[in-house]
Amino acid sequence: MKMSEMWATMGSTLASFMFLWTIMRQYCPYGVQRFFEKYTHRIMSYFYPYIRISFHEYMGDRLKRSEAYAAVEAYLSANTSKSAKRLKAEMGKDSSNLVLTMDEYERVTDDYDGVKVWWVSNKVMSPTRSPMSYYPEQEKRFYKLTFHSKNRDTITESYLKHVMREGKEIRLRNRQRKLYTNSPGYKWPSYKQTMWSHIVFEHPATFDTMAMEPEKKKEIIEDLVTFSKSKDFYARIGKAWKRGYLLYGPPGTGKSTMIAAMANLLAYDVYDLELTAVKDNTELRKLLIETTSKSIIVIEDIDCSLDLTGQRKKKGDKSSWDEDEAEKDVIGRKEAKEEGGSSGCSKVTLSGLLNFIDGIWSACGGERLIVFTTNYVEKLDPALIRRGRMDKHIQLSYCTFDGFKVLANNYLKLETHPLFDTIESLIGEVKITPADVAENLMPKSPLDDPHKCLSNLIEALEEAAKAEEMKQRSSHIKEELLQQNGSIKENGELHGDKAMNQCQIWLVNDT
Numbered sequence: 001m002k003m004s005e006m007w008a009t010m011g012s013t014l015a016s017f018m019f020l021w022t023i024m025r026q027y028c029p030y031g032v033q034r035f036f037e038k039y040t041h042r043i044m045s046y047f048y049p050y051i052r053i054s055f056h057e058y059m060g061d062r063l064k065r066s067e068a069y070a071a072v073e074a075y076l077s078a079n080t081s082k083s084a085k086r087l088k089a090e091m092g093k094d095s096s097n098l099v100l101t102m103d104e105y106e107r108v109t110d111d112y113d114g115v116k117v118w119w120v121s122n123k124v125m126s127p128t129r130s131p132m133s134y135y136p137e138q139e140k141r142f143y144k145l146t147f148h149s150k151n152r153d154t155i156t157e158s159y160l161k162h163v164m165r166e167g168k169e170i171r172l173r174n175r176q177r178k179l180y181t182n183s184p185g186y187k188w189p190s191y192k193q194t195m196w197s198h199i200v201f202e203h204p205a206t207f208d209t210m211a212m213e214p215e216k217k218k219e220i221i222e223d224l225v226t227f228s229k230s231k232d233f234y235a236r237i238g239k240a241w242k243r244g245y246l247l248y249g250p251p252g253t254g255k256s257t258m259i260a261a262m263a264n265l266l267a268y269d270v271y272d273l274e275l276t277a278v279k280d281n282t283e284l285r286k287l288l289i290e291t292t293s294k295s296i297i298v299i300e301d302i303d304c305s306l307d308l309t310g311q312r313k314k315k316g317d318k319s320s321w322d323e324d325e326a327e328k329d330v331i332g333r334k335e336a337k338e339e340g341g342s343s344g345c346s347k348v349t350l351s352g353l354l355n356f357i358d359g360i361w362s363a364c365g366g367e368r369l370i371v372f373t374t375n376y377v378e379k380l381d382p383a384l385i386r387r388g389r390m391d392k393h394i395q396l397s398y399c400t401f402d403g404f405k406v407l408a409n410n411y412l413k414l415e416t417h418p419l420f421d422t423i424e425s426l427i428g429e430v431k432i433t434p435a436d437v438a439e440n441l442m443p444k445s446p447l448d449d450p451h452k453c454l455s456n457l458i459e460a461l462e463e464a465a466k467a468e469e470m471k472q473r474s475s476h477i478k479e480e481l482l483q484q485n486g487s488i489k490e491n492g493e494l495h496g497d498k499a500m501n502q503c504q505i506w507l508v509n510d511t
């Protein structure tokens with residue numbers, strides 16, 4: 001047979017085959033079609049040097065989306081959306097940005113260690129189960145991975161693991177994060193599966209918007225990022241992949257804000273654990289076992305949540321703040337917690353909490369931070385905050401000029417202003433919290449321009465400076481009065497208002 005005849009015969013055979021195939025697809029029952037497809041594929045596979053793997057969106061009963069499909073989808077949207085020509089755009093979970101994924105029937109290539117693979121996104125319509133079925137035809141989506149059979153080992157042993165790992169990480173990064181709370185005073189019904197209730201976590205704080213010294217900020221960020229990448233390191237040294245942070249400092253210096261910034265930096269969930277609402281150590285254990293990895297477990301105002309006052313008295317420590325003010329603040333916070341919590345009937349003990357940190361905590365999965373906050377670090381039992389339990393102690397303090405500049409940029413979009421010099425000289429002399437600075441920088445009416453806001457702050461700083469001066473002068477007078485009476489006691493039992501009262505009594509007696 002001549003070459004031209006051979007081509008003509010082959011062409012007409014193919015045309016007949018295509019015609020028959022089209023007729024068959026239209027008129028043959030679905031079962032018969034599947035039968036032909038199955039055997040055609042088998043025959044083809046003898047001559048075809050490529051291997052295909054499919055990742056279906058739903059397996060079996062369509063109840064649960066396949067994890068593998070979701071991981072491939074995330075991997076491809078991050079790695080191949082630049083090379084794909086037809087893309088699908090969907091709103092991201094936080095409704096703030098568009099997520100691009102390959103459109104149906106699109107094909108992209110990927111390169112892994114010099115091995116080329118092809119991904120195709122596909123969908124088929126599955127037939128309805130019965131003509132009376134309520135549901136219309138269902139779309140079955142799947143990704144198909146094709147590679148040369150000579151690369152079988154590389155793909156199955158290494159590339160697929162890489163796709164799954166990266167895909168899962170991307171999904172975790174993009175997931176909608178949650179803020180969990182153990183609702184105070186709430187009784188969990190027996191059918192309820194979890195002891196935590198949650199809402200979407202959408203706090204806008206980041207380290208960029210935090211007012212603190214740049215070097216300190218950098219150090220904390222590096223510490224957190226190093227922790228989050230240290231899975232293998234922790235496994236090698238045989239330690240649980242956990243890290244404890246103690247945040248301490250006066251109210252309004254940004255302890256809660258920093259927790260939100262940490263969660264946003266690492267894309268972690270936050271578990272806000274209200275200890276006063278936890279009945280006993282057993283309940284504490286159950287709550288903690290339910291937490292998931294990639295999370296921050298927060299216990300705020302730890303000094304008010306556990307009864308540590310007895311130990312403090314024994315040690316006779318001194319607060320860095322005004323003693324009376326501190327005492328009032330602790331009592332106020334304790335009362336507030338008890339009102340909100342289960343009326344102070346919590347039997348969680350210090351040893352229960354320590355057991356959790358050292359024992360169960362280490363056994364239940366990895367990648368968790370635990371953060372304690374306190375306004376009075378001196379009141380905490382050293383056992384609770386020793387290194388190994390609370391690995392990093394971070395002091396948050398009054399606003400510095402560097403901190404002010406961050407806030408001025410956040411609130412007024414100002415990097416410099418003629419009034420900055422006045423603020424710099426005042427802020428170094430007074431104790432003002434970032435919360436107070438922020439409040440003063442906030443425009444109070446639509447007419448308040450940056451100049452007005454900065455002037456408000458200068459006024460507040462001047463007032464604070466005056467108050468500071470008055471305080472110093474009065475304590476100086478008190479000291480002088482005490483010395484004049486020659487009765488100052490070396491152990492410092494008399495001080496503050498008590499000393500003033502005593503001086504007045506002495507003065508009255510003397511006269």
Ligand SMILES: Nc1ncnc2c1ncn2[C@@H]1O[C@H](COP(=O)(O)OP(=O)(O)OP(=O)(O)O)[C@@H](O)[C@H]1O
Nearest residue numbers: 209210211250251252253254255256257434435438
């Ligand atoms: N360092 C900071 N950087 C930026 N904003 C801050 C900072 N500190 C405080 N703020 C502002 O002040 C508000 C109160 O701060 P935050 O609740 O974080 O303080 P806190 O130290 O946790 O106080 P408390 O001890 O009373 O709980 C925040 O909403 C934030 O706007």
